[in-house]
Amino acid sequence: MKTRMMAAAAALLLTGSMTAQAAEKNKFEMWHGLTGDLGEAVGEVCGRFNASQTEFEISCTSQGSYDAAVNNSIAAYRAKKNPTIVQVFDAGTLDLMLSGAFVPAHKLMEDNGYKIDWTNYVSSISDYYATSKGELYSFPFNSSSALLYWNKDAFAKVGETEAPKTWEAVETVSKKLQAAGYACPLAINYDTWTIMEQFSAIHGIPVATKSNGYAGLDGELVINKTKFVDYVKYLKAGYDAGIFKIKVPETGATNTQAFASGDCQMMMSSVADHGTVGRTQKADMKWGVSFLPVYEGTKRLNSLVGGASMWVLQGRSKEEYKGAAAFLNFLAQPESELFWSTRTGYIPVTKSGFKFLKDQGFYDKAQFKGREVALESLNASPVNPDLSRGIRLGGFIAIRKEVRDGLQDIFAGNVGVQAGLDAVVERSNVILRRFEKTYANKQLP
Amino acid sequence: MSRRVHYKVWWLGGALLVPQLLLVFTFFYWPAGAALFWAFTLEQPWGGGNEFVGFDNFRAVFADTAYWHTVARSFIFAGLATALAMGGALLMALFCDRQLRGHKLVRTGLIWPYAVAAPAAGVAFRFLFAPEAGVFAVLNQLHPDFWNPAQIGWHAMAMIIVAYSWKYIAYNFIFFIAGLQAIPRSLVEASAMDGAGPLRRMRDLQIPLLAPTFFFLLVINLTDSFVDSFGIIDITTGGGPAKATTLMVYKIFFDGFRGLDYSGAAAQSIILMLMIMVLTFVQFRYIERKVHYK
Numbered sequence: 138m139k140t141r142m143m144a145a146a147a148a149l150l151l152t153g154s155m156t157a158q159a160a161e162k163n164k165f166e167m168w169h170g171l172t173g174d175l176g177e178a179v180g181e182v183c184g185r186f187n188a189s190q191t192e193f194e195i196s197c198t199s200q201g202s203y204d205a206a207v208n209n210s211i212a213a214y215r216a217k218k219n220p221t222i223v224q225v226f227d228a229g230t231l232d233l234m235l236s237g238a239f240v241p242a243h244k245l246m247e248d249n250g251y252k253i254d255w256t257n258y259v260s261s262i263s264d265y266y267a268t269s270k271g272e273l274y275s276f277p278f279n280s281s282s283a284l285l286y287w288n289k290d291a292f293a294k295v296g297e298t299e300a301p302k303t304w305e306a307v308e309t310v311s312k313k314l315q316a317a318g319y320a321c322p323l324a325i326n327y328d329t330w331t332i333m334e335q336f337s338a339i340h341g342i343p344v345a346t347k348s349n350g351y352a353g354l355d356g357e358l359v360i361n362k363t364k365f366v367d368y369v370k371y372l373k374a375g376y377d378a379g380i381f382k383i384k385v386p387e388t389g390a391t392n393t394q395a396f397a398s399g400d401c402q403m404m405m406s407s408v409a410d411h412g413t414v415g416r417t418q419k420a421d422m423k424w425g426v427s428f429l430p431v432y433e434g435t436k437r438l439n440s441l442v443g444g445a446s447m448w449v450l451q452g453r454s455k456e457e458y459k460g461a462a463a464f465l466n467f468l469a470q471p472e473s474e475l476f477w478s479t480r481t482g483y484i485p486v487t488k489s490g491f492k493f494l495k496d497q498g499f500y501d502k503a504q505f506k507g508r509e510v511a512l513e514s515l516n517a518s519p520v521n522p523d524l525s526r527g528i529r530l531g532g533f534i535a536i537r538k539e540v541r542d543g544l545q546d547i548f549a550g551n552v553g554v555q556a557g558l559d560a561v562v563e564r565s566n567v568i569l570r571r572f573e574k575t576y577a578n579k580q581l582p
Numbered sequence: 583m584s585r586r587v588h589y590k591v592w593w594l595g596g597a598l599l600v601p602q603l604l605l606v607f608t609f610f611y612w613p614a615g616a617a618l619f620w621a622f623t624l625e626q627p628w629g630g631g632n633e634f635v636g637f638d639n640f641r642a643v644f645a646d647t648a649y650w651h652t653v654a655r656s657f658i659f660a661g662l663a664t665a666l667a668m669g670g671a672l673l674m675a676l677f678c679d680r681q682l683r684g685h686k687l688v689r690t691g692l693i694w695p696y697a698v699a700a701p702a703a704g705v706a707f708r709f710l711f712a713p714e715a716g717v718f719a720v721l722n723q724l725h726p727d728f729w730n731p732a733q734i735g736w737h738a739m740a741m742i743i744v745a746y747s748w749k750y751i752a753y754n755f756i757f758f759i760a761g762l763q764a765i766p767r768s769l770v771e772a773s774a775m776d777g778a779g780p781l782r783r784m785r786d787l788q789i790p791l792l793a794p795t796f797f798f799l800l801v802i803n804l805t806d807s808f809v810d811s812f813g814i815i816d817i818t819t820g821g822g823p824a825k826a827t828t829l830m831v832y833k834i835f836f837d838g839f840r841g842l843d844y845s846g847a848a849a850q851s852i853i854l855m856l857m858i859m860v861l862t863f864v865q866f867r868y869i870e871r872k873v874h875y876k
Contacts, residue, residue, distance in 0.1 A: 237630050387712065575625070
């Protein structure tokens with residue numbers, strides 16, 4: 138009798154400890170698209186979250202690229218084996234938004250008892266990802282904006298001490314640099330994010346009708362009717378005159394590599410490259426970053442955010458959502474933002490995070506100096522809901538490619554600027570109409 | 583005399599076929615069936631709705647002039663890549679078969695490229711052929727844009743043909759060398775004693791006897807050059823400059839996996855599949871007649 142009771146007690150204890158162990162860690166998954174050093178940085182963020190509490194355990198897996206993260210999540214979602222959280226890049230936002238495959242950010246946090254001050258997000262960042270009514274469905278994560286990088290040494294040689302603020306000044310200084318023997322005053326590439334999207338936003342001109350797509354799926358591209366046409370003509374003329382050089386992987390060096398090695402004296406790129414330039418630059422080269430130039434007489438609007446946001450997908454358990462909410466709350470803490478900005482070139486996405494970094498003296502350190510310019514650029518004006526929110530167009534990946542193809546055609550001299558852009562718009566509008574038809578049963582939120 | 587073997591139990595043959603059929607079904611008929619279904623609907627990538635649209639997807643594809651350009655490019659690519667991959671391999675196999683000094687080393691070395699993954703090969707070729715940093719950078723100093731695949735379409739096309747063939751030369755080489763070794767040595771030696779030089783022996787003896795291998799490789803190479811090039815293209819040129827290297831299969835890959843237009847990509851893959859079936863049929867109908875197996 139006694140032994141039996143003891144055995145029962147032991148069994149109870151055993152099962153008790155087993156359930157305790159199972160309850161000890163509440164596990165869930167996150168998939169992301171970053172690789173290499175950035176991928177490792179995401180892993181460290183997840184490690185910090187796991188170490189910060191004992192209730193949850195997140196496991197973060199890189200899918201190899203932004204595209205793969207989306208494609209694999211789609212396949213997994215269709216097979217009902219999706220991760221709880223997936224990182225989706227800016228241009229993939231609309232497909233998810235219309236899918237109904239996610240748990241909206243507001244709902245997730247309310248359901249799990251978090252009170253989030255949504256206005257704490259930098260407005261040009263949150264507006265980009267939010268619905269037309271301003272509701273955030275996903276959590277902005279790695280964020281950047283585009284800047285002009287300039288070589289202070291080369292500028293000093295031609296008697297300049299400041300970065301050019303206007304495109305007119307860019308031309309002047311480029312000619313001076315060319316006359317002084319520099320082969321590549323400004324590196325350009327076919328990255329539509331800087332050339333088309335940022336340019337249009339800061340100049341306050343539309344990329345598409347319907348508030349760049351935010352007001353409905355029936356928008357049309359208008360880049361062949363705006364100042365963007367003059368801008369492409371300007372870049373092409375500079376290219377023909379040899380003051381602007383095309384730097385893409387196919388030519389042998391990206392614009393970042395060409396700038397860091399000192400071959401090119403200016404370039405436009407994401408603030409996320411700030412760290413890369415610092416690490417790979419020619420020894421003792423002095424350089425700085427500033428706002429993207431605008432045309433003279435332009436009233437500058439805020440630039441656009443680039444990067445990715447975190448989406449919580451449908452079909453997981455209550456416990457997993459609890460973990461997801463804790464993780465996303467953890468990401469928005471100022472300490473997390475400091476870690477993320479220190480480890481990568483990305484910028485904080487909350488106002489409190491930015492203030493915290495400033496107070497810590499982050500932006501006074503030599504290797505991080507200048508990164509605050511990206512936030513200043515994002516905050517250069519209140520967000521104009523029609524022009525500088527962002528771009529919300531269906532099939533935008535394909536449209537970006539059409540623009541890139543068109544620019545390549547134009548720069549190769551196969552087609553004139555206006556004719557080339559007309560063709561791009563015509564082809565892009567076909568993509569937009571196809572997307573609209575695919576989602577005919579959905580309402581853009 | 584009939585050499586056919588018959589099973590005693592009627593179902594045994596079928597049962598032995600099942601594993602193979604299962605594989606073919608899972609990895610070919612099922613996905614092809616799904617593609618067929620998507621090709622006639624408008625599919626939302628995350629699920630949540632698809633609408634039957636009949637032949638609309640095909641109409642949209644055929645109405646796109648850029649699509650017809652990709653078809654033309656695919657044929658140019660397939661023709662040139664197959665010619666280069668087979669011609670190059672045949673030449674090397676013939677010389678390797680002569681057992682000159684170091685032929686064993688050469689043989690092993692020539693097989694290796696096939697083991698290199700397409701993206702790795704793509705990165706290597708992009709770097710080698712880069713107009714400002716690669717091997718050809720010197721030429722551009724003599725004359726600007728002498729070689730510039732970043733901007734001149736046919737340069738980029740030539741680059742992907744070479745990069746693609748480089749890998750397939752290795753593949754074809756294995757078959758050619760095996761085919762050559764299957765030719766009885768006595769035949770070659772007899773013709774040598776009759777006074778035929780190496781070139782004569784190649785032309786009149788070895789190459790005709792290689793015809794079955796040649797035909798097999800032709801079918802495989804042509805098919806693969808239509809469907810297997812997107813890895814190299816994605817890394818080396820990204821389909822550019824200005825679509826100059828966007829082949830049919832790369833457009834399918836991009837539209838489907840980048841652009842998330844599943845239905846458009848499905849319709850295109852059905853078209854490509856039908857095209858390859860017709861092409862293979864034509865080869866068997868008209869070229870195989872000229873091949874002697876014995």
